[in-house]
Amino acid sequence: MSKPKDWIEDITNFSKDLKLPIIRQCFQEQIKESSQKDASYEEFLALLLQKEWDYRQETAQYNRIRRAEFPYKKHLEDLLISELPEDAQKKYKQLRTLEFIKEGGNLILAGSPGTGKSHMAIGLGMKACEEGYKVWFTTVPLLINQLKECRSEKTLRAFQNRFEKYDLVIADEMGYISFDKEGAELLFTHLSLRAGQKSTIITTNLSFERWEEIFQDPVMTAAMIDRLTHQAYLVNMNGNSYRMKQTKEWLETQKLM
The missing domain is CATH 3.40.50.300 (P-loop containing nucleotide triphosphate hydrolases)
Known part of the structure; x- marks a missing residue:
């Protein structure tokens, strides 16, 4: 059975390979926040994905303005x-x-x-x-x-x-x-x-x-x-x-x- 630190390492590596930089940066903090308020798995995942989505929207907007x-x-x-x-x-x-x-x-x-x-x-x-x-x-x-x-x-x-x-x-x-x-x-x-x-x-x-x-x-x-x-x-x-x-x-x- 995998140890908790092994899962952390796996998430870090998977998010890096999948080019999900915000998830890689924020998932541990989001785990702590979700644990403190006893959030559901669905809420935890949705909030984490939203951060990645927000980042990509901001980056895309910045690039559109730069290329204009x-x-x-x-x-x-x-x-x-x-x-x-x-x-x-x-x-x-x-x-x-x-x-x-x-x-x-x-x-x-x-x-x-x-x-x-x-x-x-x-x-x-x-x-x-x-x-x-x-x-x-x-x-x-x-x-x-x-x-x-x-x-x-x-x-x-x-x-x-x-x-x-x-x-x-x-x-x-x-x-x-x-x-x-x-x-x-x-x-x-x-x-x-x-x-x-x-x-x-x-x-x-x-x-x-x-x-x-x-x-x-x-x-x-x-x-x-x-x-x-x-x-x-x-x-x-x-x-x-x-x-x-x-x-x-x-x-x-x-x-x-």
């Missing part, structure tokens, strides 16, 4: 809702449900600089990661450069396969830099791959009427707008810059010092 490549971490809770443009305030509650991702719909945040477009996009992306969605953040200029590099290195197909599988792609800063015909065509092709299937968030400082300035092709511009806005959530982000407001408040505090 956000430039910085911003949560929706960090937003000052009262400082957002009026249209964003009205649609905030609906957007934070992430229904648009479940529907495979797009979200266009269009408006003047400093009104919270990137913060809201990143906040929604962070929440999506927390809820189990696969997310990737990029800027439009960086995306175009990456697409060109993949084409020249003949790895474009592999990139396309990854790009299509993200539940949410955030393409920030549409309109800050114009691009050539090759860049426009690559961007159009890849964003079109996701249309109606997976969600894309676009942030832009230009109204749709001015998108031709960056695509430099009226036909492609019209087609891009049509693909991106079909059954999409459109949010008017024109308003006062809260970033400028914060800067002014900071300057005022410096005068008082």
